[in-house]
Amino acid sequence: MDTQAEIAAPKMSGGLDPSISRDVADAVRDTIYRATILLDSQEWNEWLDLCDESFSYDIKSWSPEINYDMTYLHASRKDMDALIRLLPKHNTDHSPLTRHTSVYTVDVSDNGETASAVSAFIVFQHLLDGTNSHIDSGESRLFLVGKYFDTFKMVGGRALFTSRIARLENRRLDKGSHWPI
Amino acid sequence: MPARNHKQWMAAPNLKDGEWIDSRVYTDQAIFDEELEKIFKSAWIPVCHESELPKAYDFRTTSIANEPVIVCRGPDNEVRAFLNVCPHRGMLIERRPSGSFYEGQPSGNPKRMTCMFHAWQFDMKGNCVYISREKEGYQDRLPKENVGLRRLRCEVKFGGFVWVNLNDNPVDLEEWAGKPFECLRKTLDAEPMEVFHYHKAIVNTNYKLWHDTNCEFYHDFMHYHNRVTGFNDAYFARKNESFEHGHIVVGTFEVNYDQYEGFESRAGLSFPHLPPNQWYMIDLFPGMNFNLRGSALRCDVVTPLGPDKVMIEFRGLGLKRDTPEERQTRINHHNSIWGPFGRNLHEDLIGVQGQGTTMRPGSESRRVLHGRQENQTIHDENGMRHYYAEWGKWMNRLPSDPEAPFTEPAAVAAE
Numbered sequence: 001m002d003t004q005a006e007i008a009a010p011k012m013s014g015g016l017d018p019s020i021s022r023d024v025a026d027a028v029r030d031t032i033y034r035a036t037i038l039l040d041s042q043e044w045n046e047w048l049d050l051c052d053e054s055f056s057y058d059i060k061s062w063s064p065e066i067n068y069d070m071t072y073l074h075a076s077r078k079d080m081d082a083l084i085r086l087l088p089k090h091n092t093d094h095s096p097l098t099r100h101t102s103v104y105t106v107d108v109s110d111n112g113e114t115a116s117a118v119s120a121f122i123v124f125q126h127l128l129d130g131t132n133s134h135i136d137s138g139e140s141r142l143f144l145v146g147k148y149f150d151t152f153k154m155v156g157g158r159a160l161f162t163s164r165i166a167r168l169e170n171r172r173l174d175k176g177s178h179w180p181i
Numbered sequence: 182m183p184a185r186n187h188k189q190w191m192a193a194p195n196l197k198d199g200e201w202i203d204s205r206v207y208t209d210q211a212i213f214d215e216e217l218e219k220i221f222k223s224a225w226i227p228v229c230h231e232s233e234l235p236k237a238y239d240f241r242t243t244s245i246a247n248e249p250v251i252v253c254r255g256p257d258n259e260v261r262a263f264l265n266v267c268p269h270r271g272m273l274i275e276r277r278p279s280g281s282f283y284e285g286q287p288s289g290n291p292k293r294m295t296c297m298f299h300a301w302q303f304d305m306k307g308n309c310v311y312i313s314r315e316k317e318g319y320q321d322r323l324p325k326e327n328v329g330l331r332r333l334r335c336e337v338k339f340g341g342f343v344w345v346n347l348n349d350n351p352v353d354l355e356e357w358a359g360k361p362f363e364c365l366r367k368t369l370d371a372e373p374m375e376v377f378h379y380h381k382a383i384v385n386t387n388y389k390l391w392h393d394t395n396c397e398f399y400h401d402f403m404h405y406h407n408r409v410t411g412f413n414d415a416y417f418a419r420k421n422e423s424f425e426h427g428h429i430v431v432g433t434f435e436v437n438y439d440q441y442e443g444f445e446s447r448a449g450l451s452f453p454h455l456p457p458n459q460w461y462m463i464d465l466f467p468g469m470n471f472n473l474r475g476s477a478l479r480c481d482v483v484t485p486l487g488p489d490k491v492m493i494e495f496r497g498l499g500l501k502r503d504t505p506e507e508r509q510t511r512i513n514h515h516n517s518i519w520g521p522f523g524r525n526l527h528e529d530l531i532g533v534q535g536q537g538t539t540m541r542p543g544s545e546s547r548r549v550l551h552g553r554q555e556n557q558t559i560h561d562e563n564g565m566r567h568y569y570a571e572w573g574k575w576m577n578r579l580p581s582d583p584e585a586p587f588t589e590p591a592a593v594a595a596e
Binding site: 059061063064065066067068070071072073074078079081082083085086089090091092093130131132171172173174175176177178181 | 376378380405496517520524
C-alpha cells in the first residue's frame, strides 16, 4: 500500500514564513501527542475536542490475504461522539491501552492554515479483565502496530484534527476493541 | 436453592438427555485429537471465496486439521485444491497467504507451483512437471508421473465459496449443505460476490464454544445493540430450524437499526431477491457460520488449534458490481457491528474466552446446560442440542458422558 498517498500533503511553494511554518508544525505535534495522552487516559470527549467538526476517523489495513485495502472502522465526528457515549452500555475488555507515538513528518500548507502529519504508533494492552485476570492481569502485550495519517486545520493557533487514518500492520486482532485507537 | 457443595455441583441436572453436556468435550486433548481425525478430515470446509483468487494462476493457502492446503485457479478457470506439501521431502510448497504463480519464483518458472527447496515444479492440476536432475538422481525409477501432488475434493458453491474436503469420498456437497442454504440460495447465487473484509482472531477457547455462540441467540442479552434494535415480537418468533448433518438455520426478521444511536436504517442497500434489513443465519457443522445482515454477508470459519485454542477467520462480502459508495456502505454496516472494532464481535469474543477460561485442559468436568425449550424459537437451545447430537454420532461419544458410546437422546430425536 502506498502509505504516502494516504493523505494529500498540503501544497507548498516554500512561500510561507519559516517561523510560521515552524509554529504550525509545533502545534501539529502538540495536538498529536496531546491526543495520545487523552486516548491513553480514556478522556474521549477531551480527545474529540481536538477534532474539528469535519473530522473523519478510519482504522484501515491492507490485507495480503484477500488483496484488499480494508476499512475496519469509518466514522464521522458525530459517529465517534455516539460511539463514545454508548461505551458504558457495552460489555468491553477494560484492559487499558497505551499508545507510543512518534511524529515522523509534518507538512504545512502554503498559507499555514492546514497541515498533514505521519506518525508511527504502537499500542500496548495492559491486561485487566479480558482473559483470566487471576493469571493475566498486570501483563502487557503488544496489541497494535501502525501509522497515523493525520490532517489538520489551524484554528486560533491550535491544530485541530480534520481526519485521522490509523493504518494497522497487524490483522490478527483477536478480541479487538471498542475504543478509538 | 442455595449455593451447592461439590457433590451437588457435580450432580446431573434435572434435565432430559441431550439438554446438557459434559465440559470434557471442550477440554480433553484426546477428544480434540479425535475430532480432527473423525470430523475435520471429513467435513466440507469453506476455506476461502473465489474472489480471493480471481485470475488464472492465483492461489490462496490455508490449512485443515493441521494439514496445509493450497487452492489455485488454473488457466482453464477451474479452482482446485491440493495439500501444500512437496512429495519429495515434505517442504511447504507455497509460503505466502495468497498470490499468483503467473510470474516466476526464485527457484522456479512462471505458471508453476515450485518447491523452493529443490525446485520440483507442479502445474495447476497438481501434475509434477519438473524434477531437477531427474535422470541423474532417479534414472527411470521414479518418473514425474508418479509424484503428483495430493489432490483434494474442491468445489465452488453457495455464493462462490471454495469448499475443500480432505476425505476422498465425502458426502456430496449439495447433500451436505444444500438444504440449509436453500433460504439464501437465490440471493447468494444471483450474481458474483466479493470479499471486502478479512481478519482473524486466535482466542483461548474451544472451537465448539464459538460455534455454540453462533447457534444460540439467548446471548443477545450480552449485546446492547441487539437488544435495542431487535427485541420485538418478530424477533422472539424466529425459528431455529434444524437440518441434517448438524446444521441449523435461523429465520429472518426485520431489524430496526436506527434504534441504535448513531446508526441509520439499512433499508437502502440489500442483496438480490432480499427485502431490506433482513437477517439470516446459517450454521454449518462443525464450525462455519454464514450471517446475512441486510447489506452485508459475514462468514466465520474455525480452525481448531487445541482443546482450548481456536483461530476464527472473519470475512465480509458484498456484490462484485457494487459502486464505490455502495461498497463503502456495506463495509460500514458490516464493521460497525462485526468488525474487530465493531460493537458486537468484541462482546462475543469476550464471552467465549470467558468460557474458555473456566474450561481448560485439567479443569474438573462440569455440566453445561443446553436445556432451554421455547418452541424452537430464537432463545430455545435446540440448535446446540441438534449440533451435539451430530457431534456424538461422528465421535461415537455421548456428549453428556464422553467416555460412553453415543446413543440418540430422546429429547433431540423429538426435535
